[in-house]
Amino acid sequence: MPTAMSVRPHPLDIRTPRVPENLAYSLILPAALASPAVARSAARTILEAHGLHDVTDAATQVIGELAACACLFTPSDSVYLSLRYRDDALRICLYDGHPRHTHRRLAAACDGRRRSLLLLLACVMHACDGEWGFGESSEPGDGTRLWAVLPREGARAYGCAA
Known part of the structure; x- marks a missing residue:
């Protein structure tokens, strides 16, 4: 007697379409000169895999700026990058080992130095309304x-303007 069988793809099957709401990644990067480029490249691949190619220009610029700053400040040998997509926005976090x-006065000087290194980031975020x-x-x-x-709509407009 023949039996009926149904085959469903595994939830993590690469043939299963990925949507922005599934985007949740974490990377540990070495605190090295090449890490901002590696972070941008990884982010580009991740965003495109999740159908977010319209935010790639703005997101890779933001990620590169944050990664460069984190790598410059950390006294440890690595930094931690987190990418999440929630509420129609890409949420980017970088953690470095530099304690407050x-x-x-030292805290104010250190914060001022970080802000000066992140001027381009501030401009991109302003243009994206982030x-x-x-x-x-x-x-x-x-x-x-x-x-x-980084709101998707603002990042999309930033990419179109570029």
Whole structure:
């Protein structure tokens, strides 16, 4: 007697279409000169795999700027990159091992130096109507968390303007 059999693709099967809402990736990168380029390349592949090719230009610029800053500041040998897509926006976080200074003037000087390194990032985020910042992090480990929230509509417009 023949039996009926149904075959469904595994949820992680590469033939299964990926949608932006599934985007959740974390990478550990060495604190090296090449890491911003590696982060941009990985992000480009990830975004296109999830159908977000319209935000790639803005996102790779933002990721490269954050990664460069994190690699310059971290005293450790690596930085941690997190990419998530929620509420129609790409959420980018980079964690470095640079702890916040306890002395007020040192903290202000360090923050000023970070801001000056992130001027291009500030311009891109302004053009995309996004938000960004940095501050103390309690995860993963101590250090500084640099973050950006890139709205899809603003990133799409940024890509069209470029």
